[in-house]
Amino acid sequence: MxxxxxxxxxxxxxxxxxxxxxxxxxxxxxxxxxxxxxxxxxxxxxxxxxxxxxxxxxxxxxxxxxxxxxxxxxxNAADKHGPVVVAVKDETDRWYGQPDLAGGAGSGEAETANPFRPANQDHPLYGQKLLARWMDLPYDEHVSLYALHLHGDDGSIRPTRMTLDVFDTLFGTTTNQPASTD
Structure with a gap:
């Protein structure tokens, strides 16, 4: 390669x-x-x-x-892990990804720093501020190398990696169905 x-x-x-x-x-x-x-x-x-x-x-x-x-x-390299976005919620309160995966210690929610603006302006989430649900996970083959920029608790903007499922929802060629409605 x-x-x-x-x-x-x-x-x-x-x-x-x-x-x-x-x-x-x-x-x-x-x-x-x-x-x-x-x-x-x-x-x-x-x-x-x-x-x-x-x-x-x-x-x-x-x-x-x-x-x-x-x-x-x-x-003997240390396993890498950290916050990983496992689901995003759009402005109509529909979840994409695996929202039920996160919960308890080592998880949380944060808004994206900017409205979602992929190259495809016809994307159903285009222009929306998303709510991301994240949890502490190992950076393995199920985690994308790409990150969403989320607001941190201290007001900073933090790049946070996402699962491949969330990545596919946001940037993939398939149109993912919502995971659930709240």
Whole structure:
């Protein structure tokens, strides 16, 4: 798998509008941070998959051309987790995603920082301020690398990752049905 980061950077540098260039650069920066976390977890899972009674850290290190200590560091990397949006509610009080998943300690609700404005202006949620329901979850294969910007309790705006189900509701090609009505 080869992805040309140079091509993405070249495109970013040639964006004419400086404000758009800055927004795009910030979005790319956030995606790279999130991707690094995901790649760390993939490497950890892969090392642990390779390791068995006959294949130790030393064997894996030799095949990769790194030290045994580095392989041990990869295998023992801390699991990443944090707040993840599991559902969003539109202005008609319809939920999308899994609103019943969150509840109790380590969960909450917050409004999106801005009205939702995807490229598709025909999207049924276009222009709406959404209410996001989030909970503390591991950043695994069910969590998108992309984030919604939510209002924090202290008034700050916090990028908060979302489940793939929420991502598909907001940006996917399918039209998701509401999860429930409150």
């Amino acid at each position: 080869r992805v040309s980061l140079d091509q993405v950077l070249r495109q970013l540098r040639t964006t004419a509008d400086p404000y758009q260039r800055l927004r795009d650069a910030d979005e790319l920066d956030q995606a790279l941070v999130a991707a690094r976390s995901a790649v760390t977890m993939i490497k950890k899972a892969t090392v642990n998959e390779l390791r068995d009674r006959t294949t130790g850290y030393g064997t894996i290190a030799g095949k990769l051309g790194v030290t045994k200590t580095r392989v041990q560091q990869i295998a």
